[in-house]
Amino acid sequence: MRRGFLSQYFVDLANKRLSAVEVDKSVSNQHEFNGSKPLRNLFGDNRTSHEARFLWMAGENEGLSCKGQLTWYDARENHPTRSEYRLYFKSNLVMDQAREADLLIVAKRPDEEVFMIVVPSGSTMESQLLWLFGIEHDSFEFSFQSIENDNDHEVDFAVRYILEEMGIEIQETDSEYLDSILAPFLNTGFPSTSVFSSLARRTFHGTSPYEEPDQTLLGWIEHEERLFKRLERHLVAQKLEEGFKDDEATDVEGFIQFSLSVHNRRKSRVGYALENHLEEIFKVQGITYSRTPMTENKSKPDFVFPHISNYRDLSFPTSKLTMLGVKSTCKDRWRQVLSEAHRIENKHLLTLEPGISENQTDEMESNNLQLVLPKRIHETYRPRQQKWLMDLNSFILLTREKQLN
Secondary structure, rough: OOEEEEEHOOOEEEEEEEEOHOOOOOOOOOEEOOOOOHHHHHOOOEEEEEEEEEEEEOOOOOEEEEEEEHHHHHHHOOOOOOOOEEEEEEEOOOHHHOOHHHOOOHEOOOOOEEOOOOOOOOOHHHHHHHHOOOOOOOOOOOEEEEHHHHHEOOOOOHHHHHHHHOOOOOOOOOOOHHHHHHHHHHOOOOHHHHHHHHHHHHOOOOOOOOHHHHHHHHHHHHHHHHHHHHHHHHHHHHHHHHOEEOEEOOOOHHHHHHHHHHHHHHHHHHHHHHHHHHHHHHHHOOOOOOEEEOOHHHHOOOOOEOOHHHHOOOOOOOOHOEEEEEEEOOOOOHHHHHOOOOOOEEEEEOOOOOOOOHHHHHHHHHOEEEEEOOOOHHHHOHHHOOOEEEEEHHHHHHHHHHOOO
């Protein structure tokens, strides 16, 4: 196990495509998997029980999680010469969602807890997990691999993103440094997004927004994310220590509203932060733009280049106009960009989401929507997709060329 790497969170795994007999209740009602050699590599030769977390991960707002037990045993343990290993689990909501050809990943954590992860075939979550765990063998039979060497990714933005989608809390390696930055806010609450983004830029060093826009954008957004999560931990802990009381009675409604506010802040903040950092990079690059201007049907694209006044001037050449939508994660919401800025046929969308499925990127391309991602995230996509993707620096060069000519 190496701190700051994937092996800090997972050590070994086995994976397979689910077959009809394993998921179709009209065919079989079994709650176990046959113990092939890859599973023996994962669990050993002795009877064991494991705490398990079952996850069904399909997409935005489409996920289920539940806890359970796994039992690894030899059904013929009393036979002198034969063995017949099985991995048993009780019926649960997650496994009830599984369908034939879905991907199953059985992943063991350093504390022996096991994640049973089910993702639909062809989904973005499948693409992300295949990359995260370096899975190459993909069939209806189990395969085994350890998290080591090339599979042991450093926990950068993409790895952090996927682990958090799985409900795993990232352990910070420099929490004291983060706390020193956040000290002025510990008793005042969250500052505005613009103030927090500015703080992240001032306290992150080692990149240049002019020479390295891709690396800088990822560095700023990742640093701000870590600062945010750290400050959130402090402020939520303070609130929980205060408790929720209303005239000495437990304030259930107050707790619910507080919980919702935490959730909503997480969802809305990162999108604004990404726009803030992009705007700063455009300023440093000398690119002129309008941020969230109004176009047709009261649509508000995130950025229009060179300016909204040029867009509204019908005599201004359409070929010199550029539009950039910004979504920290695409999910199924990328289609919203298609209806913004009607004058611009070929639109651009910047996202930080790793490993979007080929089905989704093919559909984007067919709708004249060019996906833009920081260069480092390109590696989470399939080779065929990488040839089509655009990085931030290339987008800046394209936009600057339009403005100069």
